[in-house]
Amino acid sequence: MAASLGMTKSVKQSGHLVFISYTITMDYEEGNTPIRQINGVYYKLETANPTGSVKDRGISFQVWKAIGTGFSKFCISSSGNAAISAVTYVGLAGGTLDVFVSRKINKGKLKKIIGKDVKVHFSQKAVSECMQFAQKTNAYNLRASQDPNGWVGYMSVAYELDFKLGKLGAVFIPVSSGTLFYGVARGFDKIGYLPTLHAVQTPYCNFIASKFDKDFKPSQSSLADALVAKTTPLKSGVVSLIKKSKGFGWVVSDNEIKKAWVELYGKGLDTSYEGAACLAAYRKALGKKFKVKEPIVCLITGRYYG
Numbered sequence: 001m002a003a004s005l006g007m008t009k010s011v012k013q014s015g016h017l018v019f020i021s022y023t024i025t026m027d028y029e030e031g032n033t034p035i036r037q038i039n040g041v042y043y044k045l046e047t048a049n050p051t052g053s054v055k056d057r058g059i060s061f062q063v064w065k066a067i068g069t070g071f072s073k074f075c076i077s078s079s080g081n082a083a084i085s086a087v088t089y090v091g092l093a094g095g096t097l098d099v100f101v102s103r104k105i106n107k108g109k110l111k112k113i114i115g116k117d118v119k120v121h122f123s124q125k126a127v128s129e130c131m132q133f134a135q136k137t138n139a140y141n142l143r144a145s146q147d148p149n150g151w152v153g154y155m156s157v158a159y160e161l162d163f164k165l166g167k168l169g170a171v172f173i174p175v176s177s178g179t180l181f182y183g184v185a186r187g188f189d190k191i192g193y194l195p196t197l198h199a200v201q202t203p204y205c206n207f208i209a210s211k212f213d214k215d216f217k218p219s220q221s222s223l224a225d226a227l228v229a230k231t232t233p234l235k236s237g238v239v240s241l242i243k244k245s246k247g248f249g250w251v252v253s254d255n256e257i258k259k260a261w262v263e264l265y266g267k268g269l270d271t272s273y274e275g276a277a278c279l280a281a282y283r284k285a286l287g288k289k290f291k292v293k294e295p296i297v298c299l300i301t302g303r304y305y306g
Contacts, residue, residue, distance in 0.1 A: 030056045031156050035164055035297075038267050041282065042165060042297045044157065047270055051112075053302035054157070054180060055085040058144050061153035063089040066140040072096065076142040077130035079176070079226045080109030081302050086142050087118055098133060100126035106225060108305035145177035145232045154183025158191060161297060168195040169293025170247070172278035174301055175199040175208055176227045178234040184299075185241040194245040196293055199238065200274075200281040201251055202227050208238055209249030215288075216251040223254045223261075224273040226302065248290060250281035265304075275300035 033048040046054035059082060066074070072093075076086045077100040090097040099113055100121045114120060123129045127143065134141040144150030157180075161168060168188075173181045181199055188194050201209035203219035205227040210216075232238075242249060260283065261276035278298035285292050 030060050030153070031160060033160070035161075036269065038264070038269070040294075040296070041279070042295055043264075043269065043271075043275075044161060044297055044299050045269075046157075046299065046301050047303040051081075051085045051088050053081040053085065053272075054154070054299070055082045055302075056089075057153040057156055058082075058150060058179065058183070059085040059142060059153070060089050062140075062142050062144070062147055062149050063093055063095075065149045066142075067093050067095070071140040073137060073139040074098070074142055075100065075130050075133050075137075075139040077101070077126040079228050080106055080113075080305075081226060082142070082144065084109060084112045087113055087115055090142075091115070091117065098130075098139065100130040100133070102126055104225075106305050144179040145229070145234055151179045151183035151186065151234075154180050155187030155190065157184045157299070158187025162188070162191050165295050165297070167193065168295050168297060170196045170198060170295075171297045171299070172198045172200055172250075172281050173299050174224065174227060174274040174277055175201050175238065175249075176205060176229040177232040178208060178229075178238040179232075180299075180301065181238050182234050182241065185238075185245070189241075194241070195247075195297075197242055197245040197247040198281060198285065199242055199247070199249040200277050201249065202257070202277065203251060203253060205229060206249075206251045207231055208235060208242075209251045211239055212242070212249035213251045213284075216253065219254075222273075223257050224277050226272065226274050227277075248285065250284050252277050252280040252284055256280040256284065261304075269300070270303050271300045272302040272304050274302060 034045045036043045049056040072095045074090045075098040083099045096117045098119045103122045175181050202222040204222035257277045257280050260279040
């Protein structure tokens with residue numbers, strides 16, 4: 001039986017701030033994820049979301065908005081986590097979903113995608129083929145960077161951090177299409193301030209961070225396989241927000257990411273390589289004598305799939 005969609009507002013007052021959490025069922029509440037401190041750095045554990053990644057915040061809001069305007073057919077191009085989230089929320093809404101992925105997708109993530117009312121398309125041009133599919137079939141494209149509602153759900157990350165930690169000094173955010181970064185930044189902007197915002201990318205995906213960090217060698221692959229976008233409509237907006245916050249963009253290597261991942265794993269923290277990249281970027285910032293303001297937060301955006 002299909003779940004009924006609605007919006008639940010979980011309100012917590014923190015001075016001028018009202019935190020709003022979006023959800024589509026009583027059983028799948030997104031957000032309010034824990035924060036853990038390790039060696040003076042705070043880690044926002046988005047692995048505690050229903051499907052194990054920060055994507056639940058954005059996808060649940062997108063699906064809710066689309067259902068409200070009459071859509072029941074959806075599509076998405078994804079490296080994994082967004083598709084996993086879409087399978088869950090579109091399923092709860094009683095809709096159908098077509099997923100476009102690369103054949104190089106992580107096998108653990110692929111297992112989470114395949115399911116009832118989900119058709120998986122393997123493609124070398126997943127993004128463009130998904131867009132064409134949406135145009136031909138009138139399916140709602142959940143590709144966040146292409147959706148005006150794609151970044152809205154991520155504002156709640158900023159609300160929660162401000163509520164739980166107070167005014168922040170710096171936030172390190174892994175960036176692919178930039179939707180998460182943009183939403184978090186807009187959330188802080190709505191609160192009334194911007195911590196220094198640091199965009200974290202890799203030698204494979206660095207079209208934003210390379211505007212700031214020149215100390216790296218380009219690569220044709222990366223351990224952080226969720227950071228794959230080569231461009232985004234949000235590029236200028238993200239770069240502008242980095243500059244406005246007096247932050248920076250960091251490109252971190254596989255060796256730096258793996259070292260950070262091993263360290264966090266040793267502390268019992270389940271994180272994807274993307275999350276570990278944030279710690280690697282923080283360490284690189286210290287090595288470059290960048291003045292990183294405290295409190296410092298690294299976003300752990302998803303769990304490790306091997």
